[in-house]
C-alpha cells in the first residue's frame with residue numbers, strides 16, 4: 106500500500122487511469138492536471154459504500170462534506186453537524202483507502218472559536234486519513250487558514266453560497282448578483298489564493314462571475330451551481346445518482362434515478378418474500394445426505 110501523498114506526479118496529465126490501476130491522487134498531481142487544462146471531478150461521499158462507488162468511478166477528489174447533515178442525518182441544514190459526526194463519517198470513508206484525494210469539510214463552529222481549536226479539529230481530520238480540509242468563507246477566515254497551512258494542513262476554500270451562512274444569507278440563495286458582492290467575491294478569491302489555499306469551491310454564483318474568478322486565480326476552482334467555466338465540478342453523491350426523493354435543484358443533473366430504481370427493487374423483493382418466492386434453493390444451504398435422514402428420525 107502506497108502511503109497517502111507519496112506518489113510523484115507522472116504520466117500523461119490528460120489521461121484518465123482506470124480506477125483499479127491508478128495510484129493515489131496527490132496535491133501535486135492535482136495541480137499538474139489543472140495546469141494541463143484537465144477538468145477536475147469531485148464528489149461527496151459519507152460512508153464506505155458511497156466512497157467505494159465514487160473511487161471505482163475514478164473521481165479525482167472525494168469530499169466528506171458537511172452536507173452529510175442534510176443528506177444522511179435528516180437535518181434541514183448543515184449547522185447542527187458536529188466534529189464528532191464528521192469524524193465518524195470520515196473514518197468510514199478513509200477505511201476504504203480511496204485512491205482519490207480525500208478532503209474533509211470543517212463543520213460549523215469547528216474553525217470559528219480559536220486558532221488552537223481549529224488546528225486540533227483539522228489536524229484530527231488528517232490523522233483520520235484526510236489529505237486536506239475545506240472550509241467556508243472569505244477574508245475573515247484568513248487567520249485560521251494561515252495557521253492551518255503553517256501546520257502543514259492543506260486548505261480548500263469555499264466561496265459564494267456557503268451553506269453555513271444560511272441565516273445571514275436569508276436562505277439558500279444565489280450569491281454575487283450585485284456589484285459589491287461580486288467584487289467582494291473576486292477579492293476573497295484572490296485572498297484565499299494568496300494565503301496558500303490549493304483550490305476553492307465556488308457555489309451558487311452566476312456563471313460569468315465564476316468564469317472571472319477562474320481566469321484571475323491560478324489555483325483550481327471547483328464549481329457547484331457556478332456554471333461550466335470552473336476548473337472542475339463537484340456534486341453531492343445522492344444528487345448525481347437521484348437517490349433523494351422529489352425534484353433536484355436547477356444546478357444538478359441526475360445520471361441515475363436511484364430513488365425510483367432502488368424503491369422498485371426493494372418492492373420486488375418484498376413481494377417475493379410475501380409470495381414465498383424468496384428465498385428458494387439458490388439462496389439456501391443444504392444438509393449432508395446422512396444428516397438429513399438422521400434429523401427426520403428425531404422426535405421431541
Ligand code: KIV
Pocket residue numbers: 149168169170171172173210306308329339340341
Ligand atoms: O458539504 C458539501 O457537500 C459541500 C459541497 C457541496 C461543495 O460543501
